[in-house]
Amino acid sequence: MINKLKLNNFKCFQCQEVSFRDLTILTGINAAGKSSIVQALLLYERATETDEKEVxxxxxxxxxxxxxxxxxxxxxxxxxxxxxxxxxxxxDKLGFYIGKDSGLDLYAKGCGTKDIGNIAYLNAERIGPRMSYRAGGSERIRQDGSNAIYLMERADNLDMRIPEELILDKTYPKFSNQVECWMSLIMGNVVLKTSVDALKAQAELRISNEYTDDAVIPTLTGFGISYELSVVITGLWAATQENSLLIVENPEAHLHPSAQSRIGQFLAAVSATGTQVIVETHSEHVIDGARIQLYAMNQSGKFLTNFLFNSEKECMIKELIIEQDGELSDWPEGFFDQKQQDLRTMFMLRRKNGNN
Structure with a gap:
């Protein structure tokens, strides 16, 4: 498990330590370093698997x-x-060097730790509704989630069992059934039908809900289901692996606020099974859902929010935790206070108009 990350001379960070817990939220203003933290972890993991002489x-x-x-x-x-x-x-430090000859080759030297775990990473630019998706190849989730449907089929074929804490329907504990259960909890009744064409190396998906009698292709259902399906599949898949680290960027994309809260609850539930989870988000609903879930499970101590902001041309981090009463330890300026600022502006405009 990652407890501490230290960055020297990396992108916007001159010298910065970043703390982590079982569930770590990265949030803050744009271009404050959230993605840089994720990228540092991805580089570090690959470097630990690579020979020092390999580019x-x-x-x-x-x-x-x-x-x-x-x-x-x-x-x-x-x-x-x-x-x-x-x-x-x-x-455990790794030094990264750029080759002097071309300036295009990057190398790493040092003794990296295996504490970082096996990363399952979904970036912000996930694949949306498609007629078909990737199948075959590595049993590691692709960064855009394009092989998530295949991994769900694969999990069923391998009879992979997810942790008891994540099973919503104990009558049918099959992996794909639990995916359906979580998707239904997050977005309303969802039924999934999948198939894999081995010759074309493609996976197909059909979706139905309480409003549709027949299953339809993903391109007829909007972006929300496709975007969140890869998050749910990847989260459950990661929970079946030992020493795993789940990183998800912007899980709130294309979701109604209620669904944003529930995806936060899901990610918190995954973190409570032993899978470390890191979430980069701009959604207060995701954060609220996560802290509600952990507070209800009496596991608030596993939660940490790193609020990133800029101060005097330097990226800074303020750590926020859940107090005993379930509230966050602090609400710094710029931390999801835009609604209050907008209401204050509207109030001032009303007063001004009322005086004219």
């Missing part, structure tokens, strides 16, 4: 085109370091 393809690892690895180096670093940037997990 790391940062764009492939991060799932985005970053151009030259020089773009990962902080522009404001004032300290001294032999490496271009350092990433340490639980005190």
């Amino acid at each position: 790391l393809d940062a764009s492939e690892i991060l799932g985005i085109d970053i151009g030259s690895p020089k773009n990962l180096v902080s522009q404001n670093y004032t300290g001294e370091s032999i490496s271009d940037f350092d990433i340490a997990v639980n005190g």
Whole structure:
């Protein structure tokens, strides 16, 4: 399990420590470093699996085109370091070096820890409704969730059992049935029908609910179901693995506020089974759902929110925990206070108009 991440000279961070618990929320203003924390973990995990002489393809690892690895180096670093940037997990540091000849090759040296676990990562740019999805290949979730349907079928074929705490229907504990149960809890009654075409290496999905008599293709159901289905499948899949780390960016995408709260509850429930969970979100509903779930389970101590903000050209972090009464330990300025600010502005406008 990750308890502490330390970043030196990495992107917006000059020298920063980041704390983690069983469930860690990363939130805050745009461009404050939330994604950089996730990217540091992805780089670190791959580097621990790679020989020191092997080039790391940062764009492939991060799932985005970053151009030259020089773009990962902080522009404001004032300290001294032999490496271009350092990433340490639980005190075990890896130094990252950019090849001097071309400036395009990235290497890592050091003794990395295995505490980081096996990462299941879903990025913010997940695949939406499609006629078909990827099948076959690795049993590791793709960053865009494009093989999630296949993994659900695979889990059924392997008779994979999820932890007891995540089973909503004990009569039919099959993996896909629990996916249906969680999707129905989050979004209303949802029935899933899947099939895999081995020759085409494609998985197909049909969806029905209380409003439709026949199952329909995903492209007729909007984005919400497709986006959240990959989150639920990946969360349950990660919960079946030992030493796993689930990272999800923007689980609230395309969801009504009530569904946002329930996906927060789901992710908190996953974290209570021994799978470490890191969530990057801009949704107060996701955070509220998560803290409600853990408070109800008497496991509030497993929750931590890292609120990121900018101060004097430097990225800063304020840690928020759940108090004994279920409330957050603090509500700093900029932490989901926009509604109050907007209401205050409206009040002032009404007063002004009333005086004219």
